[in-house]
Amino acid sequence: MRRDPDSILTADHRAEPRGAGERDPYLTQLGERIRSLRAARGMSRKDLARGAEVSERYLANLETGTGNASVLLLRQVAAALDVPLPVVLAEVDGQLDASGQPGQRATEFSQLVQWLAQLPAADLARVREAARHALSPAESRDARHRRIALIGLRGAGKSTIGRALAAAEGMPFVELNTVIEREAGASLSEIHSLYGQAAYRRYENRALDRVLREHDAMVLATPGSLVSEPATFNLLLARCFTVWVKTSPEEHMARVVAQGDMRPMEGNREAMADLRRILQARTPLYSRADVSIDTSGQDAATSLTALRALLPVAH
Template identity: 50%
Template sequence: MNERTDDALLTAPTEGSELPDDAKNPLLVTLGDRVRNLRARRGLTRKAVAQAAAVSERHLANLEYGIGNASILVLQQVAGALQCSLAELVGDVTTSSPEWLLIRELLEGRGEADLRRARVAIGELLGTAANDPARARRIALIGLRGAGKSTLGQMLADDLDVPFVELSREIEKFAGCSVREIHDLYGTNAYRRYERRALEETVQIYGEVVIATPGGIVSDPATFNELLAHCTTVWLQAAPEEHMGRVRAQGDTRPMAASREAMDDLRRILNGRAAFYSKADITVDTSGRDLPASFELLRSSVRENMARAGTAA
């Protein structure tokens, strides 16, 4: 079973998905949306989740389209396959204790800027957010496959005269096998552990570096928090069509071979992760730009940020 992230694709809709919305139970529709969004955020295929949850693909498809009234045991299996709590799957985890409710009340209705300040303050209070003086000189590129992280990352590292690290290669060194084999042999949870370990070691070794990160690194909050705390993050953003075109230009036809709905799935994955990618310090939109123009935009954005931080090369 291949549970890779960015090229994970959906199967075709079932007949039940054609039901008009007013014929569906609103609670089941909401539950289905949550399951589908969690799956998209993690970049997992419906087939992979169905296999991990020990349910049929049709059963899972019906659940996602709001026409499957799954038992609580099935929902528990699906939650396990999606690496989340049952509470997160079926509702708001912040209903789990009085303190959660009080904290939620304080944060409810706040804008993204306020929420970010609260997150940083909580991290400092609990000692989980490091005041890392090298943060401005560690540049981590995030985004979907086809964003140009490897190509632009190497160019940026050469320009800044710092090492370039592809985190996927470091993950493979730790595991002793390819990323695909990690997923196939050991599963997504093992992959996430290797990913966290590779990031921690890279941060420990390098005070100056450009890092190309896997597209799904935002799927694990603990690892993503680690990245945000120790690196200046740059979201290499592009239109879904450009992501797909670049992947195909590299000779990778797996997305197109895996599903007739490749573009729909790519959009869903991007939509599921965009809110996390947007937490980056810098956003560089390469849509409609060739490689030299994209690099110049990335270079100028990073150098301007370094100048503001007083660390310009």
Template identity: 55%
Template sequence: MKNEEDTALVEYLTRLGERVRAERAKRGMTRRILARDSGVSERYLAQLEGGTGNPSIALLRQVSMAMDVPLAALVAGEAEATEPVASLIPLLERASAEELDAIRRAALKIMRPAGEDMKARRISLIGLRGGGKSTLGRMLAEEMGVPFVELNRVIEQEYGGSIGEILALNGQPAFRRYERRCLEAVIRDHEGVVLSTAGGIVSEPSTFAYLLDHSHAVWVQATPEEHMSRVVAQGDLRPMAQNREAMDDLKAILAAREADYRRADAVLDTSGKAVEESRKDLSSLVREILGSEKALA
């Protein structure tokens, strides 16, 4: 009996560590940053993520607050619900990511007021830094005759400081609150816009769902090597500064976010392409999404 209990505990701690590691990667947080924001040592975080730590609730609470993840989501790994929602959970648990997204969209369509076009002529560009969102977004906005908006710049203007200052002084939870509030403002103020978002917007499910429901999302992707080389060329190493395993971290972030990025309406691969070629590809995608009569001004 004791061996069975020990095995169950090991399995639980392993799953707990995997959840912590996945949530950290999805948010683009290195272990060093999480240690700084949570007050938990890097060494202990490594043990926790490796399944060898046996954390207290107080310690897990520190980690969950630093990542802005509900403590229950880390501890239980699943959401609690009451009837009749609870009866749907076994069905949803068996669904693939593509099926879940189709279910969400179908439900939204059923519940949406007749004739309401929630997405209008809004194009949102998602994905990791270095894919080409800003460069291509400006070009697309000019072609469509709509404003180009970088969500991070809106957040900085609202906050009165840089993104780095928000994260350093207030942490991820505050940044995500600003992100949601500013996203809602952009959607409210623009029926036509090209919006470039931060790569980590997918880490807050409700905010990302709001973006997908109110805009036509395009995942702008490239190979990890090209993402890294472009970011280095721009002189911007966040969040990889002082990290000797930068490429491993970038690949982990991409792996943690890929399923969410694939929920976009379309995918644009800029790997090995000149800017003009990628611009034409993006323009073609948008014409398909919106229809030629709505794509151009």
């Protein structure tokens, strides 16, 4: 049962809306941070409110900086976002871009904190030692360049271009979504509905680890939200030459609908606004790719030619 957030707040700290001129700067940035984390996870406000057991109205106040929250409530929100509480509470002063969104430095810091928080003590010590050495020797870079991983939001053209690239380069093509389903013994929708997002992330990480062990060379198409999971994304960046396949929000939406998937439009009048927000939130993450190609207005053959021109010689 969803709890009333006021029931766990004291009378002096209830999440009552403030006037526009009375907003606390930290609460405004805290709200934007929660909203950006939600967008990066691809969660709607309704999804987060349900997961955190609060009302949508309360969450809206929190995200806009007009509501204050107890630490207990923020723990619920963090748990629903599947991130450590320090990531939600982290100071973001001076780390916002011109549009008021967390910049690349703040996003990367958040990713690093999430990843480190999940490590056992022994692994954390290994990370500390590894940081003292060079990032990667030449032979590791060569091995990495034989695996081409495509990242980006659904509808950008990852599967279409990936299959064409694999055929042109004589490499196997791997859809990570297919491997995830095989790893879990269930469809993606069943994984989410039966086991939840945390379980999906575990299967995603296992699937990536498996394909990396099984393929010295390949073209890999990844799920659009993979970049939101620090440990999995860092593994991909370390072991693959990554390509951000991007396009305009309009083409993203049109291609998904053209594939016969009407879910983006069903019951959601703000589908395009949500899509833009997700793209904006994930852009600093997608930008960590080695190279990027824009497929807007391009056919598959033109995009393939552009991509092959960007690949390292060692592939």
